Structure formats: C-alpha cells, structure tokens
Amino acid sequence: MNVRGAVVDLDGTVLRGETLLPGAADAVTALRERLDRVLFLTNNPTVAPREYAARLRELGIDAAAEDVLTSTDATVAYLRENHAGEPAFPIAEASIVDQLRDAGVALTDDPETAEVVVAGYHREFHYRDLQAAIDALDDETAFVGTDRDATIPTEDGRSPGSGAIIRAVAGVTEREPDAVLGKPSATTARLAADRLGVPTDECVLVGDRLDTDVSMGERTGMTTVLVRTGVSTDADLADSDVEPDYVLDSLSDVPGLLAGE
Incomplete structure (x- = not known):
C-alpha cells in the first residue's frame, strides 16, 4: 500500500x-x-488547535498546533474566502466565538445587522437563540454551520453536537445552511x-x-x-x-x- x-x-x-x-x-x-x-x-469546533495539541501532549502524544485542523479552522477559512469583512452573528459556545474573534472574523451581537449567521456547538442553546436566528436570517443573510455532527461520542455515551444546533436553526427559519464546514x-x-x-x-x-x-x-x-x-x-x-x-x-x-x- x-x-x-x-x-x-x-x-x-x-x-x-x-x-x-x-x-x-x-x-x-x-x-x-x-x-x-x-x-x-x-x-469538534470548541477546542483551538493549540489547546488540542496541549491536551494530546498531556496524554502522551507529541503534537503541535499545526498538527491539528478543526472545523472552526475550516469555518474561518470559508468566511475569509466568501464573506470577508461581513458582520457575523454567532449562535455557538463562547469558545467558538473567541476563536472566530481571534481569527479576525467581524462579529456582531445584533442579529438584525448580521450578514452571516454562524451556528455551531452550544451547550447553553436557548429559545432566545432561535428568536435571534429568525431576526437575523433573511434572503440576503448567509447561513453557515461549523460542522454536521448531530451527535458526538463522550465518556458517558453520545451527546448532541453542532449538527443538532444547525438543524434547529434551519427548522425554525425554514432555511437550509449555505455551507456546513468540517x-x-x-x-x-x-x-x-x-x-x-x-x-x-x-x-x-x-x-x-x-x-x-x-x-x-x-x-x-x-x-x-x-x-x-x-x-x-x-x-x-x-x-x-x-x-x-x-x-x-x-x-x-x-x-x-x-x-x-
């Protein structure tokens, strides 16, 4: 081979x-x-490559940040290529939001000014997030998901993943994502x-x-x-x-x- x-x-x-x-x-x-x-x-969009590498090293696997590619990395690349400078409204955990901000993605906390909605893993997903999605997503607003995993494997079995959040947003807005990364x-x-x-x-x-x-x-x-x-x-x-x-x-x-x- x-x-x-x-x-x-x-x-x-x-x-x-x-x-x-x-x-x-x-x-x-x-x-x-x-x-x-x-x-x-x-x-997994929640852990930055440098943090993943550190976790792997602690577990006995030598790794550097450049050895790890995540769905958030792919999301950032997609936004840079297709929506550079456009204000993005995130429906995602703080760790994902921080990575987007650190990568220079223009973020907004006002859904009505968003030109892009980015949905991803969110353990505190709430009814108000669905309302924000309705307020943000019109025919001219892009809808991007970090990854399609509906569930993720954990030590205690499977738990809801980013795909569950993306599908909830898609359902309430009757709008399929323009792109799902990962x-x-x-x-x-x-x-x-x-x-x-x-x-x-x-x-x-x-x-x-x-x-x-x-x-x-x-x-x-x-x-x-x-x-x-x-x-x-x-x-x-x-x-x-x-x-x-x-x-x-x-x-x-x-x-x-x-x-x-």
Whole structure:
C-alpha cells in the first residue's frame, strides 16, 4: 500500500471525551515512523488547535498546533474566502466565538445587522437563540454551520453536537445552511490536503464516522479506514451507501494494515 500521509480523526478514534483510547498513542508513534506526515482532523469546533495539541501532549502524544485542523479552522477559512469583512452573528459556545474573534472574523451581537449567521456547538442553546436566528436570517443573510455532527461520542455515551444546533436553526427559519464546514466539506478536504503536503491518493483517512470521516476520504481519493471505537457501527455499515476500504477494531490496528501484516 503506497501511503505517505495520514488524516486521523480525534474524538472516537484517538480520544473518547478526555480519555485516550487504548493503544492510540503507540499507533500514532508507529504511523509517524512509517509516514511523511500525520494530521489530526476533528469536527469538534470548541477546542483551538493549540489547546488540542496541549491536551494530546498531556496524554502522551507529541503534537503541535499545526498538527491539528478543526472545523472552526475550516469555518474561518470559508468566511475569509466568501464573506470577508461581513458582520457575523454567532449562535455557538463562547469558545467558538473567541476563536472566530481571534481569527479576525467581524462579529456582531445584533442579529438584525448580521450578514452571516454562524451556528455551531452550544451547550447553553436557548429559545432566545432561535428568536435571534429568525431576526437575523433573511434572503440576503448567509447561513453557515461549523460542522454536521448531530451527535458526538463522550465518556458517558453520545451527546448532541453542532449538527443538532444547525438543524434547529434551519427548522425554525425554514432555511437550509449555505455551507456546513468540517468533514466532509470540500473546504476542509482542501485545507487537510494542503496541510499534509501529500497527494490525496497517497493518504489514508482513519475515523469513526461513515458520514463525515469516510465520506470525505472517499470523495478525495484517500484510502479509508473505519474504526469501531466511536459512532458508526456494523449495522450502520449495512445501511450506508458509504463504503470504507477497511473496517478495523481501533486505531491501533492501522499500522499493521499499512505494513501489510
């Protein structure tokens, strides 16, 4: 198998909540010894890359900010390319809002002056947020979501993700998003390929979700590996049109696959 780079999902593949999955650290080390580049790619918009890298280091995986690409990174890139300077009204957690502000996105706290609404993960989502969405979204206002994950894997099971918030906003406004970033969006795929510096047909993508991880890899010509440590199950595989190249129990099985073992 001619593989030079790896895109590795985090939540459900390397981590579950704040806990490192068994064998994940050794697997990342083995991948780095074999490949030119390993990139962590997550649809979690709440944690900035430098914070994710620090968390990984605390858990025993060497990582720098440039080794992590998040759905908020992709959202910022999309806004810069398509809505530069336009005031954005965020319906999202403070950590996402802070990242948007730090990246230079023009923000407004008045929904009626917004030219873009950005919706994402929000544990304090409230009725007033739905009202703000109604006030903000008209035919000329763009609607952007950070990522499509309806649920996320945690140590206590699955919890609502950004997709749940985006769908709530879409439902109350009767308006579908103009763009949803994160995996499997084209923007995220392009950013990942640029960061890796390796042709996509020489990359493997490892993740736990058919609809985001495997779908993005399939669209871009990467070898795809679904691991059973997160969201998608064997039953989901049977019902899905998305077909991974390989299905493995965990990330720890990937180095052996690449070595032909």
